[in-house]
Structures are given as structure tokens and as C-alpha cells.
Amino acid sequence: MQVPTQHARVSGSQRKSTKIPAVKHTLPARHAAHFARRTVTEAPVPYALAPVYNAVQFHCTAVSHSVRCRVSHNDGLETPHTGEVPFRKILCANRGEIAIRVFRAGTELGLRTVAVYSPADRLQSHRYNADESYEVGNTDMQPVACYLDIESIIRIAKEAEVDAIHPGYGFLSENSTFARRCQEEGIAFIGPRPETIEAMGDKTAARRAAIECGVAIVPGTNQALQSAQEALAFAEEVGYPVILKAAMGGGGRGMRVVRNDFEMVDLFNRASNEAKAAFGDGSMFVEKYVEEPRHIEVQILADAYGNVVHLYERDCSVQRRHQKVVEIAPAPGLADEIKEALYADAVKLARHVKYRNAGTVEFMVDKHGDRYFLEVNPRVQVEHTVTEEVTGIDIVQSQIKIAGGASLAQLGLGSQEEVPSPKGFAIQCRVTSEDPEQNFQPDAGRLEAYRPPGGPGIRLDSAVTAGNFISRYYDSLLSKVIASAPTFNKTVQRMARALQEFQIRGIKTNIPFMENVLRHPVFLAGHATTGFIEQYSKELFVFEGHSNIRANKLLLYLADMVVNGPDHPGAVGSPPSKHTPGTPHIPAELSGVPLRGWREVYTSQGAEAWAKAVRQHKGVLLTDTTMRDAHQSLLATRMRTHDMLKAAPATAAILGSAGSLEMWGGATFDVALRFLHECPWRRLEQLREQVPNIPFQMLLRGANAVGYTSYPDNVVDAFTKQARISGVDIFRVFDSLNYIDNLKFGIDSVTAAGGIAEGTICYSGDLTDPTRTKYTLDYYMDLAEQLVDHGIHSLGIKDMAGLLKPRAATQLVGALRARFPDLVIHVHTHDSAGTGVATQIAAAEAGADIIDCAIDSMSGLTSQPNMGAIVNALAGTELDTGVNPRHLLVLSNYWWAIAVLTACDARRQQSGFMRCLHRPACRQCCAWWQCLSCYLAWQMRHAL
Numbered sequence: 001m002q003v004p005t006q007h008a009r010v011s012g013s014q015r016k017s018t019k020i021p022a023v024k025h026t027l028p029a030r031h032a033a034h035f036a037r038r039t040v041t042e043a044p045v046p047y048a049l050a051p052v053y054n055a056v057q058f059h060c061t062a063v064s065h066s067v068r069c070r071v072s073h074n075d076g077l078e079t080p081h082t083g084e085v086p087f088r089k090i091l092c093a094n095r096g097e098i099a100i101r102v103f104r105a106g107t108e109l110g111l112r113t114v115a116v117y118s119p120a121d122r123l124q125s126h127r128y129n130a131d132e133s134y135e136v137g138n139t140d141m142q143p144v145a146c147y148l149d150i151e152s153i154i155r156i157a158k159e160a161e162v163d164a165i166h167p168g169y170g171f172l173s174e175n176s177t178f179a180r181r182c183q184e185e186g187i188a189f190i191g192p193r194p195e196t197i198e199a200m201g202d203k204t205a206a207r208r209a210a211i212e213c214g215v216a217i218v219p220g221t222n223q224a225l226q227s228a229q230e231a232l233a234f235a236e237e238v239g240y241p242v243i244l245k246a247a248m249g250g251g252g253r254g255m256r257v258v259r260n261d262f263e264m265v266d267l268f269n270r271a272s273n274e275a276k277a278a279f280g281d282g283s284m285f286v287e288k289y290v291e292e293p294r295h296i297e298v299q300i301l302a303d304a305y306g307n308v309v310h311l312y313e314r315d316c317s318v319q320r321r322h323q324k325v326v327e328i329a330p331a332p333g334l335a336d337e338i339k340e341a342l343y344a345d346a347v348k349l350a351r352h353v354k355y356r357n358a359g360t361v362e363f364m365v366d367k368h369g370d371r372y373f374l375e376v377n378p379r380v381q382v383e384h385t386v387t388e389e390v391t392g393i394d395i396v397q398s399q400i401k402i403a404g405g406a407s408l409a410q411l412g413l414g415s416q417e418e419v420p421s422p423k424g425f426a427i428q429c430r431v432t433s434e435d436p437e438q439n440f441q442p443d444a445g446r447l448e449a450y451r452p453p454g455g456p457g458i459r460l461d462s463a464v465t466a467g468n469f470i471s472r473y474y475d476s477l478l479s480k481v482i483a484s485a486p487t488f489n490k491t492v493q494r495m496a497r498a499l500q501e502f503q504i505r506g507i508k509t510n511i512p513f514m515e516n517v518l519r520h521p522v523f524l525a526g527h528a529t530t531g532f533i534e535q536y537s538k539e540l541f542v543f544e545g546h547s548n549i550r551a552n553k554l555l556l557y558l559a560d561m562v563v564n565g566p567d568h569p570g571a572v573g574s575p576p577s578k579h580t581p582g583t584p585h586i587p588a589e590l591s592g593v594p595l596r597g598w599r600e601v602y603t604s605q606g607a608e609a610w611a612k613a614v615r616q617h618k619g620v621l622l623t624d625t626t627m628r629d630a631h632q633s634l635l636a637t638r639m640r641t642h643d644m645l646k647a648a649p650a651t652a653a654i655l656g657s658a659g660s661l662e663m664w665g666g667a668t669f670d671v672a673l674r675f676l677h678e679c680p681w682r683r684l685e686q687l688r689e690q691v692p693n694i695p696f697q698m699l700l701r702g703a704n705a706v707g708y709t710s711y712p713d714n715v716v717d718a719f720t721k722q723a724r725i726s727g728v729d730i731f732r733v734f735d736s737l738n739y740i741d742n743l744k745f746g747i748d749s750v751t752a753a754g755g756i757a758e759g760t761i762c763y764s765g766d767l768t769d770p771t772r773t774k775y776t777l778d779y780y781m782d783l784a785e786q787l788v789d790h791g792i793h794s795l796g797i798k799d800m801a802g803l804l805k806p807r808a809a810t811q812l813v814g815a816l817r818a819r820f821p822d823l824v825i826h827v828h829t830h831d832s833a834g835t836g837v838a839t840q841i842a843a844a845e846a847g848a849d850i851i852d853c854a855i856d857s858m859s860g861l862t863s864q865p866n867m868g869a870i871v872n873a874l875a876g877t878e879l880d881t882g883v884n885p886r887h888l889l890v891l892s893n894y895w896w897a898i899a900v901l902t903a904c905d906a907r908r909q910q911s912g913f914m915r916c917l918h919r920p921a922c923r924q925c926c927a928w929w930q931c932l933s934c935y936l937a938w939q940m941r942h943a944l
Contacts, residue, residue, distance in 0.1 A: 064182075070455070081110030085404035087163035087188065088112060092130075093153050093178075094168030097463040097480060098380070100128040102166045105396040114160050116153060118146035120473050121199050123461070125463045125902075132160060144471035147171045148280055150178050152725055157187055164188035164403055166396075170475070172278070173379040174248060190403040191357050192378045199353050199377035203247055204285045210373045213352040215345045217757065218364065220287025220370040228268035231286045232261060245375075246267055246275030247283035252323035254278065254321055257289055266580040290372065292531035293364035296331055297377075298346035299387045301398055302355045307408045309416050310343045311387050311395070316362075317528045318517060320440065324637065325510075326517060327383035327428045327532070331391050332488045332526030345373065348807050353835030358384075358399045364530075382480070385461060389426035389484040391419070426484040429518075432476040435508035437543060442476045443508040453501035457484045457494050467674075470507055478509065488526065489895040492518055506556075511544040579896035581643075584650040584890045597656045597693030602729055607756045611793045611824045614659070620844040620879045622871075623697060623826070623852045624651070625864045626895060628662040628686075630854035633830070633862040635899065636672040641683040648690035650890055656693055659826075659850040659880035660730050663687065664698035664723070666706040681726050688727030695729035695756070702746035717749050724753040732796050732826075734760035738783055744790050751791065758826060759787035760796035767808040777815055784816060794850075802832030802862075806842035817847030826850040829865065836865030837873070844879050856888065857896035868892065 046399025081088070091114040092102040103113040103126075120143040126526055134156045146152075148171060157165055162613035165182055167173035167190070176197040182189040191202065199205045204223050211217060219238050224247040225231055235242045235258065244267060246254030254275030256267040268284065277280035299311040315331035316324045328809040331339070346361035360381050362374040384395045398411055420760035434440040462479035464470070470478070481502070483495035496518050499511050515522055520536060527593040533540060598621070602610040614621065631639040644663075651661070664684065672680040688696065703710045705719050720731070733746035743759055761783050765775030784795055796810065797804070804812075809827065816825055827843040829836050829852065840851040854864040871885045 003538075012074055039819075060399065065707065079107055079110045082108075083110075084406070085109055085111070085401055087400070087404055088115060088402065089160065089162050090164045090166060090190070091116065091153075091157050091160065091162040092126075092168055093147065093172055094166075094170070095121055095124065095126055095147060095463075095474065096385075097126075097461045098168040098382075100129045100463050101396055101461055102168060102247050104128050105394060105400060109397060109400060109429050111400075114157070114162055116147070116156060118143050120471060123153050125465060129463075133881075134160065146170075146276070148902070150175070150181055154185055154187070155180050155445050157182075157869065158185060162187060162188055164400070166190040166399070167379065169379050169382055169685055170278070174377075176667075181839055188403045188444045189679075190399050192359065193354075193356055196355055197378050200355070200359070200378045203245060203375045206376050207285075207373070210349055210352050210658045215349050216371060218290060218374075219288045221285045223700045224283035224285055226283060231258075231268050231284070232264050234286045235261070235264065235681075241289040241291070242286050243289040244284050244286055246271070246273045246279060246281075247285050248275070248279045248281040250322060252319070254282075254284065255322035290364050290366055291534075292529040293366045293372075294331070294334070294528075294662040295362065295374075295530050296334065296342060296365050296371075297360045297362040297381070299381075299384065299395070300346055300350050300355065300359050300361060301393075301395075301402070301404050301408060301411075301413065302350050302357065302359070303407045303411075304356050304405065306351065306354070306408050307414070308350045308355065309408060309413050309419050310346055311391050311419060312391060313339060313342060313423050314383055314386055315528075316383060316521070317530050318532055320529050324383065325430060326459065326523075327386050327513065328488075329383075329386035329426050332425070334365070335369065338365060338371065342371060345371070347593050349373070349376070357402050358395055382477075383428050385459065385480060385482045386426035386428050386484075389459065389482055390422040390424060392423070393420070406698075411829050424484055424486040425488045426482060427491050427495050428480055428482045429495060429514045430477055430510075431479040431481060431499075431502065431504075431514075432510050433470050433478055434476050434505050434510045436510050436513035436541060438508075440510065442472055444472045445507045447504065448506035449503055450505075451501075451503035452479065453481065453498035455498070455501075457491075458482070458498050459484070478504070480894075489524070492524060513540060516540045516542070527589050579897060579901065581646070581894055581901060584894040585644045586650050586653045587887050588886075590653040590887070592651070595652050595656060595693040597652075597695075598659060599693055599695045599729060602695060602756065607754075607793045610756060612822075614794075614824045615822060617849070618878060619882055620848065620874065621657070621850040622655070622867065622881050622883065623660045623662055623850055624658055624855065624867065625662045625852055626855045626858045626891075627827075628665055628698075629852075630858040630863045632665065632667050633864075634858060635666045638676070640676060641672070641686065641900065644683070645686055645690060647891060647894055648687055648893070652693055654689040654887045654891060655883060658694055660692065660695040660697040661696045662699075662732075662852070664696070664706070664728060666699065666701065666704075667706070669706045681722070683941050684723070684728065685725045696727050697730040697732060698723060699726045700731045700733050700746050700750065702733060702739075702742035704742075713745070713749075716745075717752065720749045720755070721753040724750075724755045728749055728755065730756040730758055730794070732758045732798070732828075734762055735899065736762055736800070738762055740783070740786055743787065746874050747790055747792060748789070757791070757792045758794040758796045759790065759792035760798045761787075763799040763804050763812075764801070766803065768805055777811065780812060781815060781819060784820070788820060788823060794826050795820070796826045796828060797848075799829040799839075802830035802836065804829050805835060806838040809839045809843040809848075810846045811849050813843045813846035819903050824849045826852075828852040829864045830862055831860050832862055836860075837869045840865050840870055841873060841879075844874070855895050856892040857899060 034657060038837065065851055089112040090102070090106045092099040093116060095117065099115060103115070106113045110133070113130040115133040116136040117124060117127040117133055119135060119139045121136065136152050136156060137149050150172065167178065172178040173191065174197055176194040179189045179191060179197055180194040191197070195232055199209055202224070204221060207217050207220060208222055217784045221234055241257055241259045244256045244258060250657050254271045256271045258267050259263050272282040272284055276285065296313050297316055298313050300308060301311060302308040312329065313331050314326065315328040315334070318326040342363055349361055350359065351535065358380055360377040362377065364372045364374055379394060380399060388395055401411060408414055408893070433443045435443050447464060447466050447468050447470060450464060452460050452462065459482040460479060461482070481495065481498050483491050483498055485491040485494050496515065499515050502511055517540060520539060522532060523534065524530055530538045598610065601613050627639070627644050631637060669680045672678045672683060700720065703716055705711055705716050731750040733743055733750060735742045737759065747757045747759055761780055765772050768776055787795060793817065813827065814872045827840065827848045829839050840853060844851055851866040852864050853859065853870050856866050856868040859866040868885060868888050871881050871883045871888060874880055875885060
């Protein structure tokens with residue numbers, strides 16, 4: 001989904017004219033029934049709403065990982081088809097930045113784009129940059145293997161009616177079997193012919209082809225080797241050092257330099273295993289190792305009609321373990337006669353093997369200027385970007401056009417003279433998630449911050465953003481930074497500035513190392529060879545000025561200690577709880593009893609009948625806030641869905657007579673989605689299944705929904721409707737400033753969705769103090785009048801700060817009851833001042849129908865008043881809650897254990913201990929505090 005970067009705030013007076021265009025998402029027919037009730041509209045939305053809106057639309061993404069969804073980011077601004085290719089839809093059989101690069105090229109040509117993603121990549125950016133995305137492989141497969149599953153990719157392409165497949169680089173890009181399967185299924189393969197891939201992708205076959213057309217090669221084997229013994233025999237013939245290379249693939253994978261017989265067996269086996277894991281083939285070949293040459297490669301383009309041109313050279317000499325780190329176009333300081341010889345060799349070899357599409361011919365140039373053919377990469381290269389910058393030729397689009405039958409002449413490249421000469425220089429740095437201070441060990445974790453560079457002459461090819469999780473499953477590449485300028489020195493300066501601008505938090509990167517490379521005099525002179533990093537390691541591995549990385553790790557460590565408790569040698573303070581709370585049991589007298597409750601009245605008779613039945617009820621009803629406001633107030637909203645589901649069956653039985661359970665609001669929604677990485681919609685649905693009898697209640701901030709800014713009307717309406725479908729019954733519509741237009745909009749949205757609309761007054765001030773004249777009884781009565789006139793089903797009094805005193809509650813509720821005798825009145829308060837229980841009892845006695853409270857162990861202070869205290873105080877009176885106080889102990893004990901687990905410390909007693917009403921209390925309470933001070937509270941709980 002495309003999200004605009006700017007969004008004007010919408011005022012109440014403007015909001016009614018604000019509608020965003022809607023585009024229906026579609027699902028494959030085989031999944032239509034499964035998602036029938038989850039089909040919603042999509043539209044561009046402000047960034048602030050993205051978490052809410054994404055969850056409304058595709059909460060299935062975070063839950064049904066195994067389902068292959070078809071999604072679209074079409075916002076009504078499709079690029080028209082240019083007519084340059086016969087295709088309508090292309091698929092990229094790859095991931096990350098290269099997939100996005102292919103999608104961008106396809107979109108500019110007016111093509112529909114299709115992504116595939118492994119289960120591990122279900123939340124990665126590349127799938128959302130395509131018009132459609134499909135899961136490939138399954139959770140039983142290794143993440144890399146998913147992208148090597150040829151038949152699954154072919155099947156997806158056929159089902160999605162794809163015309164062409166671009167393999168990107170790596171994975172299946174040099175797999176002739178894949179290219180041949182595409183050909184067999186009538187799908188264009190955007191790359192060379194299968195026969196060419198076999199001839200060029202297999203490095204031993206490429207060497208034979210080079211010999212045939214007179215291109216110089218380094219002495220080496222002419223066929224793939226399967227054992228270390230064969231490699232030993234070759235080394236004995238030509239002498240050490242030699243280099244082992246994967247017969248299939250590239251990118252430095254499967255490469256090892258061997259300097260004696262003792263290293264050969266071990267290094268051969270390691271290289272072979274690495275090649276097999278990366279390319280599916282462990283075959284190796286061996287050649288004489290030329291020490292410290294320059295690594296120069298020539299970019300070629302060839303059509304299907306025998307025409308070949310080159311796009312000049314790139315210098316890829318700065319390498320670590322044969323993995324390119326910095327690439328430059330054109331090669332600085334390389335003699336023109338050497339360049340011309342390299343161009344001629346590359347074009348000659350391409351014509352000899354009847355090459356088609358884009359490719360790279362790689363050479364070594366030693367210190368004497370002698371050149372040796374290395375290999376052909378029959379695919380687009382990671383570093384193709386620098387060639388694009390200096391020539392202005394879009395290589396990926398050229399690939400697509402050639403695959404569609406275009407000739408080089410139709411691309412404007414009919415002869416070498418028509419190829420634009422390089423303008424200036426371009427440098428690419430590969431930013432990776434590797435720690436140069438730990439031997440480039442790959443780092444993993446969540447990107448806490450990601451602020452990329454920009455400005456003149458900077459290009460960024462990336463597929464990550466803040467919040468993404470960087471795993472160890474795939475290549476460590478985070479981003480490719482490309483700088484271009486008229487001169488080499490100016491390009492280096494521009495790249496250095498870009499790397500300084502890069503701000504990445506959460507994981508280690510190689511940026512400090514690359515900054516050292518850019519400032520090294522040998523690199524600045526254009527004399528770097530493949531041994532540059534090894535030769536100057538002392539200077540390159542001295543890092544300064546990057547303490548912010550360590551500071552970020554320290555902050556994460558401290559946060560972990562606060563949340564989870566100290567758990568390492570020498571730590572002080574309470575250790576993290578090792579106890580896993582069990583499922584609370586349903587009391588014997590309630591076991592097997594059918595679940596009945598107030599939700600049955602609402603679902604069978606409607607909201608009006610529910611309101612009438614509540615008014616006719618003699619006792620006072622309770623709203624339990626434990627699953628929302630209580631843990632939000634006490635535990636920073638960290639309670640998990642898993643914890644709630646354990647208590648759900650017992651809650652349904654014990655609190656069957658309750659008026660409602662509050663379980664949704666802005667913070668709970670946001671924390672579940674952003675920090676617990678749970679789907680808040682799925683939480684709601686699962687709890688609804690376990691608690692079918694008690695109404696669920698949520699907070700709705702009118703046009704703010706569960707966010708903190710105004711959203712367009714149809715987004716809020718869709719959100720409210722989906723919340724109602726997923727299980728919410730009562731919507732407490734409020735505005736912290738009592739802004740009546742916002743309240744009315746929320747009430748209308750709830751009514752349209754078929755929910756119970758509880759218009760809410762936010763209480764402030766003090767009605768018992770005659771000197772405070774702003775928030776008077778008349779103010780609240782006038783506000784209530786407007787809400788009642790607008791058609792609410794229930795009136796809420798929301799005391800968010802615990803300011804409502806018992807006498808003020810009597811005064812306010814009494815006046816409302818006298819004015820609106822048939823209106824349901826619902827009172828919410830916090831126990832911050834310690835008067836919450838008295839306030840709620842006073843409200844009930846004055847005529848309130850429903851009062852909010854929390855399970856004993858989750859009550860008190862900033863949470864709601866103690867449920868056990870209220871239940872026991874009203875037991876046997878006309879206001880009896882209908883809840884058995886002894887049964888509440890089951891839930892109280894469970895939530896106390898969850899509080900200990902979540903808060904990482906034995907939670908201090910913050911409210912009354914209801915068990916004291918049923919057992920001799922004095923000694924028990926004293927013993928309780930003594931146990932707490934000695935960290936024996938859990939043993940005390942079991943003893944009780």
C-alpha cells in the first residue's frame with residue numbers, strides 16, 4: 001500500500017467533506033470465502049494512521065501467515081502501458097532491494113508487478129512494493145530454500161497470469177533449469193537462454209569458451225571438481241596459492257584462497273558446502289591465484305539478433321573475502337589501452353556464445369597490465385547501479401525490453417558509437433548489517449531508527465525501513481548507496497557525506513569501516529587492489545566517533561532489565577519471575593452451567609432493548625477493566641493475548657452477570673501492534689470465542705478512532721464496522737475536551753455499525769467546590785442533553801484522573817437520573833486518590849446502572865477501584881452485583897501472578913486484600929508484607 005508522506009489535519013467543520021477514494025482489494029477465488037467478512041476498502045492514508053488502517057484491512061496478514069494473499073497498492077494513479085514490451089505482468093523471483101528495483105522498472109513501463117515472499121519475509125518491504133504478492137514455500141522449509149523452489153514459483157506465475165519472470169541476482173538467477181522451466185511454460189525469462197546460462201554460469205564451461213575465442217585466462221581446471229583430492233592434484237601441478245570457486249553462482253560465496261596442502265581439504269569442504277547452500281550446487285573449480293590484482297568487469301548488453309555492445313567498465317577491487325564492498329564506474333587510473341582490450345574481449349566472448357540480455361564479463365588486471373578472464377555473470381549485478389548513473393541507461397528496463405524481443409537498435413544502442421560515453425564517476429557502497437569490530441559478524445534485530453541520506457547526486461536502492469526486523473536468514477545487505485559527481489574526488493566526498501548522514505539504530509553496520517576506506521590515501525589515489533583491505537587492515541579497522549551505536553545497545557539493555565528483570569551474574573534487584581501462571585479453574589458450582597449474560601439481550605433484541613433491560617435491572621452492574629485500562633495503567637499495557645486467553649473461560653463463568661468487559665482502546669491497540677507484535681483484531685476475535693456471553697467494550701475517540709489525530713470519515717467508519725464484526729458491543733465514545741462535533745461523529749459511526757453507542761462526558765474540576773466555576777453541574781447537564789438528543793443508548797461519565805469525589809458523584813449522577821430517568825448511566829473512575837470504591841458506591845446509590853472496577857490484584861492507584869471491595873460492600877443489598885465474592889479469588893490470584901510475571905518484581909500491594917474478609921486478617925496481612933520483603937510472596941500465595 002502506498003502511503004502519502006503528507007496529510008493535512010482535518011478539523012471538525014471540514015471533516016464531512018473529507019472522503020478518500022476507495023479501491024477494493026481482491027483475493028484469489030480459493031481464499032475468497034475465508035476472507036469474506038474481512039474484505040474492506042483501501043485508500044491512501046496518513047502515516048500516523050498506517051498501523052490502524054493496515055490492521056483494519058489486513059489483520060489476516062499478521063495472523064494467517066500460511067495463506068497467500070493477493071494485495072494491491074493501486075491508488076488509482078496507474079502508469080499507462082508504454083507499448084514498448086509485449087508483456088502485461090512481470091514477476092520478480094527474488095527479495096529485497098533488487099525485487100523493488102525490478103518493480104520500479106516494470107511500473108515505469110506500465111506493467112503490473114508480482115512479488116513472492118517466504119514466510120520469514122511476510123512483513124518485508126518488497127512484497128508491498130508490488131501490485132500483487134504471494135507466499136512461496138512454507139514454514140517447514142529453510143527461508144533461503146523458499147526462493148529456490150522452482151515449481152512453486154512457476155505455479156504462482158501461472159496462477160497470477162504472469163508474462164515474464166525476472167530472477168534478480170543470486171537465488172535462481174543463474175539456474176538454467178529455472179530458465180528452461182519458464183520457457184516450457186510459455187513464460188519469458190528475463191535473462192539469457194538456458195543454454196547460455198549453462199555455458200557461462202558454469203565457470204568451467206565459461207573458461208573453455210574463453211579459450212575457444214582467444215581470451216586469456218588464468219591457469220585452472222576446465223571441469224567442475226567434486227573432491228578435495230582433485231584440487232590437490234591441480235595445486236601440485238601449478239603451485240600455490242590457488243583459489244577455490246563455486247562452479248555455479250558468484251558474489252564471493254564458495255570462494256577460498258588456499259596456500260598449502262594442509263589447508264586444502266578443510267577449505268574445499270567449507271567452500272563446497274557454502275556454495276551448495278547458496279546456489280544448490282556444491283561443485284567447485286580451481287585456478288591459479290593472482291595476488292593483489294585489480295578486479296575489473298565489463299557490462300554488456302546483447303539482443304536476440306546477434307548484436308552486442310558494452311556499457312564500459314566497473315572497478316570492484318575493494319573486496320573482503322571476495323565479497324565486493326565498494327564499486328566504481330569507470331575504473332579510476334586504468335590505462336585507456338587496457339580498457340579497450342577489456343571491452344574487445346568482453347564483446348568477443350559474448351558474441352561467441354550467442355549471449356542475449358544483460359551480463360557482466362569479469363577480469364583480473366595485474367600490476368603489469370596483463371588481463372585474465374575470470375567469469376561471466378549471466379544476470380544483472382548488484383553494482384549495475386553505477387553503470388546506470390554514468391551512462392544514463394536503465395539496465396533493468398533494457399533487460400525487460402530485450403526479453404520482449406526488442407533489438408539494441410530499438411533501445412537506441414544499435415552500435416557502440418550510439419552508447420553514451422561515461423559522464424563523471426559513480427561509487428556504490430554496500431551498507432550491511434555486519435559489525436566490522438567483530439570480524440564482520442552479521443548482526444540481527446529490529447531497526448529502531450532508519451534515516452537514509454539524500455541530496456544532490458545520491459541514489460539509494462534499499463528495501464528496509466524503521467521497524468523492520470533484520471534476520472540472519474538472508475544476505476546482510478541493508479542498502480546500496482550510490483553517489484555520482486563529475487570527478488572521482490568529488491564523488492568520494494559526496495559518498496562520505498552520505499554515509500555521515502546515514503542514521504541506523506538497533507543493529508550494527510559496516511558504515512564506520514566504509515568511511516575509513518573512503519578516506520584512505522591508496523583508495524583516493526585510485527590504486528586499490530583486491531588485497532587492499534587485508535594489506536591496510538590496521539588503518540581501516542580503527543573506529544572513532546560511533547559511540548551512539550553502543551549507547552543504543554546500552555539503552556536496549558537497560559530497557560530489558562526494567563521490563564524483564566536482571567538475569568545475569570552479579571545483577572542486583574529482584575530476579576525475573578520463573579513462574580508460568582496456570583489456567584484459572586472454573587469453580588465447581590459453575591462448571592457445566594450454560595453461559596448466560598447481558599450480551600444475549602443485546603444480540604437477540606438490539607441496543608434499545610438492551611438499554612431498557614439494564615434500566616429495569618435492580619442491582620448495579622460491573623464493568624471489569626482488567627483486560628484494558630487496568631493493565632494499561634499498572635503494567636504499561638504489556639499484557640499479552642496469551643495471558644488473557646488463559647483467564648477467558650473462568651472470566652466468562654465467574655463474571656457472567658457483569659455489564660461488560662473493557663478490553664480495547666488506543667494504547668492497547670497500538671502496543672499490541674507495534675511492540676508486542678500481536679494482531680489486536682485477532683486478540684478480539686479469540687477472546688470473543690471464549691467469552692460469548694459478556695458484552696465487550698472499547699474506547700472510541702470519535703474521528704480519532706484509536707489514534708491521536710483526525711482521520712477521514714470512511715476510514716473511521718470502516719474501523720468501527722470491523723471492530724463491531726470482530727466482537728465489540730459497547731463503544732464508549734469520548735473526547736477529552738468534550739468537543740461535541742467529534743462526539744456526534746463517533747456516535748453516528750457506532751450507530752451505523754449496529755453497536756451500542758455510549759456517549760461520554762469527561763469529568764474534570766470539582767462539583768463540591770463552589771469557587772470552581774468552569775466545570776459546573778449546568779455544564780455537564782447541558783452536554784448530556786446534547787448527547788441524549790443525538791440518540792445515545794447509554795451515557796458514560798469518564799473520570800480519567802480520579803477527581804470524582806463520592807459527594808460529587810452523588811450530586812452529578814443524582815441530577816442526571818432525575819433529568820433522564822430512562823437513560824443508562826455508566827461511571828468510570830480511577831483510584832488515584834484512594835476514594836474510588838466510595839465514589840463508585842455513591843454513584844450506584846445515586847442511580848448509576850453500571851460502574852467500572854478491576855479485579856483486586858489489578859486494582860488501585862492509577863487503575864480502577866477494587867472489584868472485591870465493591871462486590872463485598874454491596875452483597876445482600878438492593879444493589880447486589882450478582883457476583884460471588886469467593887469466586888473472584890480465582891481470578892484475583894491468576895492476575896496477581898500475571899502482574900508479577902509482567903512487572904518483573906513482586907508487585908507491591910496496591911489495594912485491599914479481599915481474602916481478609918473471609919479469614920482472620922491481622923496476622924495474615926502482616927505475614928504477607930514480611931514475605932514480600934523477603935521475596936517469598938509467591939510461596940505465601942500457595943500457602944493461602
